[in-house]
Every structure is written in C-alpha cells, then in structure tokens.
Amino acid sequence: MxxxxxxxxxxxxxxxxxxxxxxxxxxxxxxxxxxxxxxxxxxxxxxxxxxxxxxxxxxxxxxxxxxxxxxxxxxxxxxxxxxxxxxxxxxxxxxxxxxxxxxxxxxxxxxxxxxxxxxxxxxxxxxxxxxxxxxxxxxxxxxxxxxxxxxxxxxxxxxxxxxxxxxxxxxxxxxxxxxxxxxxxxxxxxxxxxxxxxxxxxxxxxxxxxxxDSHLVKENEAPKAPGMKYKHYSPDTQVMMIRPEDWEAAIQWGKENHQVIGILAGPKVIERWGKEVRETFSYTDNSIKAATHGLFAGLRALDDSQKLSIIYVEIFSEEGLGEAYMNRLKKAAGQKYFEK
The missing domain is CATH 3.90.870.10 (DHBP synthase)
Structure with missing residues (x-):
C-alpha cells in the first residue's frame, strides 16, 4: 500500500x-x-x-x-x-x-x-x-x-x-x-x-x-484509558532516568560498564556532560515546556541512531506539566532510575 x-x-x-x-x-x-x-x-x-x-x-x-x-x-x-x-x-x-x-x-x-x-x-x-x-x-x-x-x-x-x-x-x-x-x-x-x-x-x-489515578496497569490488566500501562512509549534502546545529583556517577558507571551513552536533556545538562557521551539530543531550552515538547522526538532520534546501548534522560519535578512529562518518561524507562 x-x-x-x-x-x-x-x-x-x-x-x-x-x-x-x-x-x-x-x-x-x-x-x-x-x-x-x-x-x-x-x-x-x-x-x-x-x-x-x-x-x-x-x-x-x-x-x-x-x-x-x-x-x-x-x-x-x-x-x-x-x-x-x-x-x-x-x-x-x-x-x-x-x-x-x-x-x-x-x-x-x-x-x-x-x-x-x-x-x-x-x-x-x-x-x-x-x-x-x-x-x-x-x-x-x-x-x-x-x-x-x-x-x-x-x-x-x-x-x-x-x-x-x-x-x-x-x-x-x-x-x-x-x-x-x-x-x-x-x-x-x-x-x-x-x-x-x-x-x-x-x-x-x-x-x-x-x-x-497513579495505579500502574500491568500487562494482563485491561486499562480504562490509553497510556496506563506500566511500560509504554519505550524506544528499543534502554532508557534510564537521571536525578540531578547523579549525572557524574551515571556517566562514570556507563564508562566502567562499556555502555554507549546518549543524553536527552536541556542545554544546561548537555553543556556540562555532552562531551562525555556518544550522542546528545537537546531540548530547545531548560524549561519543562520545552522538555515535554521534545521528549518523544528526542527518544526517537537517539533510538534511530542505532549506535547507543542506553539513553540517559533528565528528570523534572512532578508538578504542573512535569506530571505529564514524568508520567511518559517513567513508562519509557520502565520506571528505572540510575542508582549508585
């Protein structure tokens, strides 16, 4: 067709x-x-x-x-x-x-x-x-x-x-x-x-x-609305959420474990850590509005490069529009944060 x-x-x-x-x-x-x-x-x-x-x-x-x-x-x-x-x-x-x-x-x-x-x-x-x-x-x-x-x-x-x-x-x-x-x-x-x-x-x-409703619908449950599954919006490349205080440790862990890293974040994070990784995708600015607008496009762009083993993504406070951003990001990451 x-x-x-x-x-x-x-x-x-x-x-x-x-x-x-x-x-x-x-x-x-x-x-x-x-x-x-x-x-x-x-x-x-x-x-x-x-x-x-x-x-x-x-x-x-x-x-x-x-x-x-x-x-x-x-x-x-x-x-x-x-x-x-x-x-x-x-x-x-x-x-x-x-x-x-x-x-x-x-x-x-x-x-x-x-x-x-x-x-x-x-x-x-x-x-x-x-x-x-x-x-x-x-x-x-x-x-x-x-x-x-x-x-x-x-x-x-x-x-x-x-x-x-x-x-x-x-x-x-x-x-x-x-x-x-x-x-x-x-x-x-x-x-x-x-x-x-x-x-x-x-x-x-x-x-x-x-x-x-913060209930996470499992794979064997019928959701009442779209987008309620535990894992959703996920690229093929593994996604991991990074807390502000964990960027240095996450970059170091990635290097020690031979991870090919991509970063999806605002210009502030990219400027500080972008040179330490293989690829980056920057939101247009550091605001939650820009992050929400660029989240899916960024995940797609980094995933389509087919060069990465993991994508690190900046988190935001779960307030206002941040509630929607983090809802999608958590599901894209399968709820996984970097843990030291």
Missing amino acids: DTKIYQEDQIAEASKQIVNGELVAFPTETVYGLGANALLADSVRKVFEVKGRPSDNPLIVHIAEVSQLEEYVDNFHPLTEKIIKNFWPGPLTMIFCIKKGSLPRVVTGGLSTAAFRMPDNKKTLDFIRLSGVPIVGPSANTSGKPSPTTAAHVYHDMKGKIAGILDDGPTQIGVESTVLDLSDPKKPPMILRPGAVTKEVLEKVLQTTIEI
Whole structure:
C-alpha cells in the first residue's frame, strides 16, 4: 500500500478514505493520531493490527462538534458543560458511560465507557467534519513506542500500512491529552492520564478537588484509558532516568560498564556532560515546556541512531506539566532510575 502525504487542499480526499474504511493519520496539538471510522468495527480492527496494539486497550473518539456527544453518552457528569466551555477544543479527553450499542465493542475495549476529545487543530476538525463520522485516533506509532510528533515520525512507523497522513508540521505540545474520568456523575472527576491540562488548572477552573489515578496497569490488566500501562512509549534502546545529583556517577558507571551513552536533556545538562557521551539530543531550552515538547522526538532520534546501548534522560519535578512529562518518561524507562 502506498502511504500518501495529504496537504491542506487534500483534506476532502483524506476524509473519503476514512468513509471508505481506510486509515489516515492526522495531526493534533498533542501528537499525531491514527484515524479510522469509529462506527466501522472492521476499520477499527485495522488500527489495532497495524499498531500491534492489545485489543483490550480502549481508543479515544475524536469529534468536531459538541452535539455529537449526545448520540453516544448515556449520562453526563454535572461538570461536563463547564469543562467543555473552558477546555474544548483542546488537549483534554473525557470518559463517559455510553449508550449500549452506540459504539462498536472494539472501540471501547469491551467497557461500558468511552473516551471523547475535540482536538485543537483546524485541519483535523475540518477532516472530521468532512468525514461526517467520529474518528478513533490512538497515537500513530507502533504500539508501546514513543508517540509521533511529526508526519515524518508517522511515516517511519506506518509507511505501507496506512492510506495516508494529513501533514501539519510538528505538534505544539508533544505529549498526549489529559484523560479525565467523568463516567460516574456522582463522583469528582479523576485524571487517568496527565497531560497539558493539569490538575492545578482543572481545580482552579472547576473549583473542586481532582484526584490523579497513579495505579500502574500491568500487562494482563485491561486499562480504562490509553497510556496506563506500566511500560509504554519505550524506544528499543534502554532508557534510564537521571536525578540531578547523579549525572557524574551515571556517566562514570556507563564508562566502567562499556555502555554507549546518549543524553536527552536541556542545554544546561548537555553543556556540562555532552562531551562525555556518544550522542546528545537537546531540548530547545531548560524549561519543562520545552522538555515535554521534545521528549518523544528526542527518544526517537537517539533510538534511530542505532549506535547507543542506553539513553540517559533528565528528570523534572512532578508538578504542573512535569506530571505529564514524568508520567511518559517513567513508562519509557520502565520506571528505572540510575542508582549508585
């Protein structure tokens, strides 16, 4: 199969592929998604097939109009309207109980709930509207690997497997959306996957306490939302998290154990330790925003060099956006920190 790169004037053509049951990757403000018609079970099964994704892992349904929710959601949480007003379109996914039979079982992973999002990307909103159907959109990469933040990343993983890719350049945020569980209208919302819409921001807007589900889903467990597995977002090269005080010891250990090291970090760390290792990938600056934007791209770049035996990655405080960064990094590293 030829995988076509669609530009802005070809969105209608890309939408026809979705209607016809084919797969087309699309851009969002977070990462690129792998699109299929959410109402065609056979098309959704193709998503699992080309990604190599476990079929118990539920998918996020992308919509372009709030009114589409009413076709599927059984019982809205009382905070839904306020959340939509403040955060849609945007990097926030909401989980609701759905009307029985309203979506194929393969979309929900066999659950009575489903996840919905309205992405903040004009091309993709036009893409969904022209398709006339809701579109599933897990990250457009091989399952378990770092998510794609450019069309080139998608092409690397999906060339010859899907009909096309709608290109809109690099994504703005770099990690997947916040997933908020609203399936029980009687309970406060709970974050199942942290993202750019942080706990602090949600609490300020909604004037209620928001919990974060820190449970790590094992391989034999069915997750309620994407990205909840114990290990995820992992390149083939081993990843290890480095605390600020451990860089010297980690570099020395690597040399003594004949490790070929790469470093993924901000300019401050790269300037101090970059000359001691084989390869580096620097975030654009030392901020958590830059780190979050560059995490997946950096993991991919260092892994694709095929020269390294280990990738050392800078950690950040688990506050605000740091919660999302560290959530992805811990899973990429299989929870492994360097220990002296």
